[in-house]
Amino acid sequence: MAVETAPAATTTGPKLRRIHVTVNGTAHDVDVEPRTLLVHFIRENLGMTGTHIGCDTTSCGACTVLLDGRAVKSCTLFAVQVDQSSISTVEGLEKDGKLHPLQEGFHQEHGLQCGFCTPGMMMTAVGFLATNRSPTELQIREAISGNLCRCTGYVNIVKSIDYAARKLREPIEGKA
């Protein structure tokens, strides 16, 4: 992707900075203002609106994405900070028309009502299940304690994540 930078000497606009970031496996080179938040970069510069803005105050977790595999709140990070990094968003979960086990879990267990918190919940769970393959219910509840569901549908969200954990263990356990 070619992006032209306006010559600094002839403009009074904000100073831009070129970042190179891989989002869901696709590399992007984009010029951004340093103050651009990661969530705005994802939604507005890349046009990927699966990542939601809820509270915008580091409380609700609707904007959660993975930064080099770790779940973080993208409203509390500048896009310039993720230069040379790898980001995963909810759009990257589905592969070749096949739902990710977490998406399947949220479908099977009715893990969403209004759906606003769902992308954040799922990305938090992806990061969490990568570090804990066999979580207890309590551990799942702790893991999503930075994500708010204002429908208060937590019971089914926990079930959905547990479904995905079991599904993700299946292939290996099947061989054993």
Add this chain to the structure above:
Amino acid sequence: MIPASFEYHVAKDIAHAIQLLASSGGEAKVLAGGQSLIPLMKFRLTQPASLVDINRITGLSGIRENGELQIGALTREADLEKNPIIRQRYPIITDTAAVVADPLVRNMATIGGNLAHADPANDHPATMLALRASVVAQGSKGERVIPIDDFFLDTFTTALRPDEILVEIRIPKPAPRSGGAYLKLERKVGDFAIAAVAAMVRLDESGKIAAASIGLTNVGLTAIRARNAEETLRGQAPDDKALAAAGAAAAAAAQPVSDLRGPADYKRDVVRVLTQRAIRKAVARAKGGN
């Protein structure tokens, strides 16, 4: 919410970070985990002219036991929480890291930022007071080690000079028969403490308290060291009477204000109760329990 514009600099190493800070004339802020700084910038409560991003500096994070415990300032809360050395030998730090904000914030937030931000509501300051820690600062004039008692000057104000950066936290090796605990009361997960108490005790061979140190969170302009409470415990058996006296002394040391987290009297009473519970847990750990 969009922060005001700023110049963004990526520091390559500590010397570069110091140079960037020194050349900013005091107008730059260090960007570590950013989990306090960025929200403040979004609310425009702070509008630094420039940010010095230290996240790319190698060697600023990590946990080493080298006679003493050395924690790199850029160590993330999530890594502290999971670290086996910390879990086994410094469980008071695990207690503390595990109640900082929420798991997503802890994936970014750093222990150095938690201390250098000097918010009296932050959790590590009280724990570091109880642990008798010191912090290592590097600046244009070289390196200095600042005892934690001299570090917090006021709300959001530390002994760090504008061209200094906090690089490491040093914690003395735990003495035999010592233990500690951090207990926090919060309205909901992720909130700042209504009040919280950090307690460390060292027992003598007869099981009496040889020394205690106690830090209080969010009941004053800075984290508070409850020295009188520490004194009341010296030489005492850790029985209900001694704990009650320490709880009362800690409550007297607290200087809470009434706010959305509760009236001042209530918070003082929370300090009284949490102090007793934290000492009890610290004593149990000093005896090898959990």
